[in-house]
Amino acid sequence: MKLSSMFLHTLKEDPRDAEVVSHKLMLRASMIKKLASGIYSYLPYGLKALKKVEKVIREEMNAAGAQEVLMPAVQPAEVWKESGRWNVYGKELLRFLDRKGGEFALGPTHEEVITSIVRDEVHSYRDLPVNLYQIQTKFRDEIRPRFGVMRSREFIMKDAYSFDIDDQGAEKSYDAMFKAYERIFSRCGLRFKPVEADTGPIGGNYSHEFMVLASTGEDIILSCGKCSYAANLEKAEIAKPESLDLKQAPEGAPEKVHTPGVRTVEEVCGFLGVTAKDLIKTLIYSTDNGIVAALVRGDHDVNEAKLKRAAGCETLELADEGTIEKFTKAPRGFAGPVGLSIKKIADFGLLDAGQNVTGANEEDYHLKNVWLARDAKVDLVADIRNAQEGDLCPRCSGGTLGAIRGIEVGHVFKLGIKYSKAMNASYLDVNGDLKPIIMGCYGIGVSRVLAAAIEQYADENGIVFPVPIAPYPVIVLPVSITDEKVMGEAKRIYDELNSRGVDTLIDDRDARPGVKFMDADLIGVPYRITVGARGLNEGVVEVKERSSGTVEKIPLGEVVDYCLARVNV
RNA sequence: CGGGGCGUAGCGCAGUCUGGCUAGCGCACCUGCCUUGGGAGCAGGGGGUCGGAGGUUCAAAUCCUCUCGCCCCGACCA
Numbered sequence: 001m002k003l004s005s006m007f008l009h010t011l012k013e014d015p016r017d018a019e020v021v022s023h024k025l026m027l028r029a030s031m032i033k034k035l036a037s038g039i040y041s042y043l044p045y046g047l048k049a050l051k052k053v054e055k056v057i058r059e060e061m062n063a064a065g066a067q068e069v070l071m072p073a074v075q076p077a078e079v080w081k082e083s084g085r086w087n088v089y090g091k092e093l094l095r096f097l098d099r100k101g102g103e104f105a106l107g108p109t110h111e112e113v114i115t116s117i118v119r120d121e122v123h124s125y126r127d128l129p130v131n132l133y134q135i136q137t138k139f140r141d142e143i144r145p146r147f148g149v150m151r152s153r154e155f156i157m158k159d160a161y162s163f164d165i166d167d168q169g170a171e172k173s174y175d176a177m178f179k180a181y182e183r184i185f186s187r188c189g190l191r192f193k194p195v196e197a198d199t200g201p202i203g204g205n206y207s208h209e210f211m212v213l214a215s216t217g218e219d220i221i222l223s224c225g226k227c228s229y230a231a232n233l234e235k236a237e238i239a240k241p242e243s244l245d246l247k248q249a250p251e252g253a254p255e256k257v258h259t260p261g262v263r264t265v266e267e268v269c270g271f272l273g274v275t276a277k278d279l280i281k282t283l284i285y286s287t288d289n290g291i292v293a294a295l296v297r298g299d300h301d302v303n304e305a306k307l308k309r310a311a312g313c314e315t316l317e318l319a320d321e322g323t324i325e326k327f328t329k330a331p332r333g334f335a336g337p338v339g340l341s342i343k344k345i346a347d348f349g350l351l352d353a354g355q356n357v358t359g360a361n362e363e364d365y366h367l368k369n370v371w372l373a374r375d376a377k378v379d380l381v382a383d384i385r386n387a388q389e390g391d392l393c394p395r396c397s398g399g400t401l402g403a404i405r406g407i408e409v410g411h412v413f414k415l416g417i418k419y420s421k422a423m424n425a426s427y428l429d430v431n432g433d434l435k436p437i438i439m440g441c442y443g444i445g446v447s448r449v450l451a452a453a454i455e456q457y458a459d460e461n462g463i464v465f466p467v468p469i470a471p472y473p474v475i476v477l478p479v480s481i482t483d484e485k486v487m488g489e490a491k492r493i494y495d496e497l498n499s500r501g502v503d504t505l506i507d508d509r510d511a512r513p514g515v516k517f518m519d520a521d522l523i524g525v526p527y528r529i530t531v532g533a534r535g536l537n538e539g540v541v542e543v544k545e546r547s548s549g550t551v552e553k554i555p556l557g558e559v560v561d562y563c564l565a566r567v568n569v
Numbered sequence: 570c571g572g573g574g575c576g577u578a579g580c581g582c583a584g585u586c587u588g589g590c591u592a593g594c595g596c597a598c599c600u601g602c603c604u605u606g607g608g609a610g611c612a613g614g615g616g617g618u619c620g621g622a623g624g625u626u627c628a629a630a631u632c633c634u635c636u637c638g639c640c641c642c643g644a645c646c647a
């Protein structure tokens with residue numbers, strides 16, 4: 001491709017509303033263009049990069065035995081009502097009516113559609129297993145899109161769905177996808193980590209996320225320094241204590257203190273001169289299984305997914321002011337376990353606590369010297385808080401958890417029969433018995449992979465594309481386009497590289513060399529061949545490697561082979 | 570949805586508080602000269618009606634009301 005005719009308009013300055021490097025650089029490198037909040041066009045250079053990522057994904061998916069399909073972006077409400085998610089999915093599902101008043105939605109994911117296809121087409125165990133995937137535009141009406149295509153509303157996703165006759169088969173399918181994902185992200189040159197994850201509204205019972213490690217990531221990962229355990233914050237467990245008995249309390253009674261207007265943990269600490277660790281936070285939750293009080297140490301945070309499990313409920317949210325007053329007899333900020341008659345679930349972290357400060361269930365009063373074992377009847381002790389740095393590993397002995405940030409680029413789920421049961425996707429087994437198909441689903445955020453790669457591979461001069469996803473692995477840069485010798489040699493190298501299968505750019509713009517160098521750096525081309533009169537006199541050109549910055553002088557006759565050897569991975 | 574910030578040319582910004590000449594600067598773009606190994610220089614030029622609507626005023630980018638959009642923090646959500 002000739003830069004003189006390419007639709008590429010780079011920017012010198014950072015656009016104002018870009019925060020993270022990948023967003024800034026994708027805009028500056030003329031890869032994307034915003035149309036509305038969370039909705040982007042891909043310009044030629046960005047699309048080319050996207051296609052490279054897709055190519056890697058396709059190759060590995062096909063190699064793993066999956067077959068490509070393409071499903072509609074617009075989906076009728078009908079299938080969503082069948083699966084039961086029409087009423088569950090919430091505002092992220094963008095709904096609308098067609099001219100006849102029929103209800104439709106823009107697909108945020110395709111479990112319903114694929115399940116309806118497979119249930120019509122598959123009737124026998126002989127048709128299974130099967131794995132179908134697509135690469136397609138999804139729409140999720142995110143409450144707050146941000147960071148460019150990292151978290152956009154419209155985005156490109158590869159989603160695959162596996163169908164098996166039994167759990168053993170489903171396990172194999174899951175495993176095959178897990179391995180394919182490891183190959184995909186490795187080939188893209190990413191530093192990543194698979195972690196155990198919560199399943200969220202997609203459902204199912206087991207899942208892993210693939211996280212690209214980056215300080216700007218929105219997800220927090222906890223991983224053990226000693227063994228291979230790693231999990232998303234929402235899922236991360238904490239080592240189970242040896243005993244679930246509360247610490248024995250001495251004789252005595254809590255002492256009431258006047259704490260006017262003091263509500264938050266910080267305020268209480270400041271007012272009473274204690275630390276957050278000395279406090280017990282009492283959070284009142286409304287659930288489909290009644291009201292519960294969650295007790296955690298003042299410096300810990302409740303993990304709602306864990307609390308749901310412990311409380312045995314499906315839905316759960318922090319109680320509103322009125323509910324709190326009704327059950328604690330005090331406004332928000334003064335709840336405590338002593339004398340509280342609702343179900344109380346205490347966190348492991350409180351097992352060896354004593355002499356705590358808690359709310360008094362009375363406006364403007366707290367209690368000092370509270371011992372859970374003595375003063376409050378706790379119904380259950382469980383793991384209900386977020387893990388944090390320094391916590392003990394749940395899988396090995398002696399390991400501690402560290403926290404790092406990551407960008408979720410892939411997610412694999414075991415769905416079981418959630419959808420096949422709801423939507424009647426079944427098959428006849430060898431014995432002629434009708435059984436539900438066991439499903440799995442596997443997503444990769446294609447556009448997010450691109451953003452994550454740039455997040456991981458950039459420097460002060462711009463993008464540093466890894467070769468496998470570089471839109472163009474090589475750029476030929478003639479220092480002067482008016483020098484016929486220089487231009488002729490540049491053209492020759494450019495043509496030869498292209499004819500030998502290397503996507504190559506040539507900067508044939510009538511611009512000063514400095515401008516060309518800056519642009520080549522900005523757009524992140526891995527190898528730059530500089531052709532100038534100086535070098536030609538010695539019979540050489542210069543090849544600069546973007547990632548290391550090293551420059552080598554290569555004889556004219558060898559430069560094509562030199563590049564081929566570096567670019568064909 | 571709550572809090573904060575911002576909409577002036579393709580991009581980055583000044584001007585707004587304290588209304589008043591033809592709305593300005595840098596980058597990008599066009600023409601010419603000159604220059605050609607890390608964002609050159611000179612000269613000339615095109616492009617905006619100040620997010621939108623209404624109002625106040627002799628006069629509105631500037632003041633008032635409404636409205637739309639964008640960004641950040643949070644809540645929410647994968």
